[in-house]
Amino acid sequence: MSDSSLDVAHVCALAHFDLSPEEMARFQRELGPIVAYVNKLSELDLTGIEPTQYGQPVANVLREDVVEPSLDRETVLRNAPDASETEFRMPRIVE
Amino acid sequence: MKYLVNIGLETHVQLKTRTKMFCGCLLSTESEPNTNVCPVCLGLPGALPRANKEAVKFTVMSGLMLGCEIARHAEFARKNYFYPDMSKNYQISQSERPLCLGGSVEIHEGGVPSGAPKRVRINHIHLEEDAAKINHYARHSGVDYNRCGTPLMEIVGEPDLASPDEAMEYLQKLREILVYAGVSDCNLEDGNMRSDVNVSLRPEGSAKLGTKVEIKNMNTFKGIHAALEFEIARQTALLEAGGAVVQETRRWDGDLGETFSMRTKENAHDYRYFPEPDLLPVDLSEEQVEQWRKALPEAPEAKRARFQETLGLPAYDAGVLAAQKPLADFFEATLAAGAPAKLAANWIMGDLLRLLGAASLDVADLRTVTPASLAALLKLVDAKTVNGPTAKALLEEIFKKGGDPEAIVKERGLAQVADSGAIEALARQAIEANPKPAAEFRGGKAASLQFLVGQVMKLSKGKANPKLAAEALRKLLS
Structure with a gap:
């Protein structure tokens, strides 16, 4: 079963996924039933019911505006695929 | 056909917190690149954001x-996009449940003081994080994450503005209010206040808004005004030639003075917002909001009105004194120290602002003249203990070196001579020494009196009351 509400090509374009046409077709076919299953929820009358977005009834976990130590730059740039002495380096972006 | 203009502004304002929105890294534009960064603002996997309470307070x-x-209940959301300025591939923002809803900014129709009052509606205000700064070099681009995670408050205005001048007044009023509230410096050069501008045209008589064009990331008021004028002219010409405006994002080139189409991909605006699972909601109690409300300063408009109504200042004086909070605070502290209102207004707007201007100094940084010392000086002026020129010289001296005006006056015997007997003696001396001007005055040349007053002032070493001197001379010469 496939679901027309899922456009794999569009999702791939948004997520910068580079899939072959065969892979696209396969995911369209395989993900269809999963989306259709989740869509079963819309068969219920949910009028007036707030979506459950948080697992626990907790709010206001806020930080005071106090400075904490940052990382040193050498550590920060160590994992970068490419870096100058001060910045992450990447191919030139043309505005 | 005549077209009506609708302009709406989405204004991003950098909040004046010490640290970033979701981590404790220092906010500073003076640090070396990539030194105020941590796993949270670098977007490293597994790092958990924690919202800055001060930023929530400033937004409220x-x-x-x-x-x-x-809002009693606010939530954060993820806005998904791919760009190297946001390494976790989403910006934490607010979508369905922002912190503030509605609201307005009061301006004048046409953006001129004589225009009728006009209310520009605000749709909502939400809180989000800024992106990193990308620097471009000849062969590559570099990313500095120091700015990434800076708290930004986005004020989304309704398209109620009808001209570039109205847009200017809206931004100026907004800036004045936010600087007053102490939530942002709104420094345009530092990019503290940036606007996305949208503008559309509709034929007169039509209520339906025309197709809008958006110009992104404008950080000077002048640039916004120029871009709007260009865009209105471009769209008018297009419509008059029978064409249609295309909904698009355009870029303003300040050097060329034109906007250019940015060919953005069709689906670029599909941000797929969803609730941020790493942050819990913010629930604001009535007490909390009331506590913050009590800490609010008086709004500039309210202050202007109060200066006019309760202090009896002219509209112009009230406007000048209320425009900047430090100046208004200085003025009010001077009154609290006992200076009469109109006298204080005149001296602050005149001599003090002139001295500050000449020294390129802000009133907030003024340490020599204090509200107390200015009030003491003005009390001496009010009681006619010192005359105008002496007071002026005293203010200049205190401005340079500080000091207590009363003590200086006593020490140097600067108190003006108001004893009419003493002044009459000096007047007689002046007439004897200058028989010619005295005769001229008797002969009807009024200007000669000024010369003689000057002579009396000289004889008194500047301490005579000039008004009394003139009176004494008139009496002797009549």
Whole structure:
């Protein structure tokens, strides 16, 4: 079963996924039933019911505006695929 | 056909917190690149954001100043996009449940003081994080994440503005209010206040808004005004030639003075917002909001009105004194120290602002003249203990070196001579020494009296009351 509400090509374009046409077709076919299953929820009358977005009834976990130590730059740039002495380096972006 | 203009502004304002929105890294534009960064603002996997309470407070305070309804329940959301300025591939923002709803900014129709009052509606205010700065070099681009995670408050205005001048007044008023509230420096050069501008045209008589064009990331008021004028002219010409405006994002080139189409991909605006699972909601209690409301400063408009109504200042004086909070604070502290209102207004707007201007100094940084010392000086002026020129010289001296005016006056015997007997003696001396001007005055040349007053002042070493001197001379010469 496939679901027309899922456009794999569009999702791939948004997520910068580079899939072959065969892979696209396969995911369209395989993900269809999963989306259709989740869509079963819309068969219920949910009028007036707030979506459950948080697992626990907790709010206001806020930080005071106090400075904490940052990382040193050498550590920060160590994992970068490419870096100058001060910045992450990447191919030139043309505005 | 005549076209009506609708302009709407989405204004991003950098909040004046010490640290970033979701981590404790220092906010500073003076640090070396990539030194105020941590796993959270670098977007490293597994790092958990924690919202800055001060940023929430500043946003709510702004909402209160702008007459917004404060949400009792607010949530953060992820705005997904791919760009190297946001390494985790989403920006934490707010979507369905922002902190402030509604509100407005009061301006004048046409953006001129004589225009009728006009209310520009605000849709909502939400809180989000800024992106990193990308620097471009000849062969590559570099990313500096120091700015990434800076708290930004986005004030989304309704398209109620009808001209570039109205847009200017809206931004100036907004800036004045936010600087007053102490939530942002709104420094345009530092990019503290950036606007996305949208503009559309509709034929006169039509209520339906035309197709809008958006110009992104404008950080100077002048640039916004120029871009709007260009865009209105471009769209008018297009419509008059029978064409249609295309909904698109355009870029303003300040050097060329034109906007250019940015060919953005069709689906670039599909941000797929969803609730941020790493942050819990913010629930604001009535007590909390009330506590912040009590800490609010008086709005500039309210201050202007009060200066006019209760202090009896002219509209112009009230406007000048209320425009900047430090100046208004200085003025009010001077009154509290006992200076008469109109006298204080005149001296602050005149001599003090002139001295500050000449020294390129801000009133907030003024340490020599204090509200107490200025009030003491003005009390001496009010009681006619010192005359105008002496007071002026005293203010200049205190401005340079500080000091207590009363003590200086006593020490140097600067108190003006108001003893009419003493002044009459000096007047007689002046007439004897200058028989010619005295005769001229008797002969009807009024200007000669000024010369003689000057002579009396000289004889008194500047301490005579000039008014009394003139009176004494008139009496002797009549």
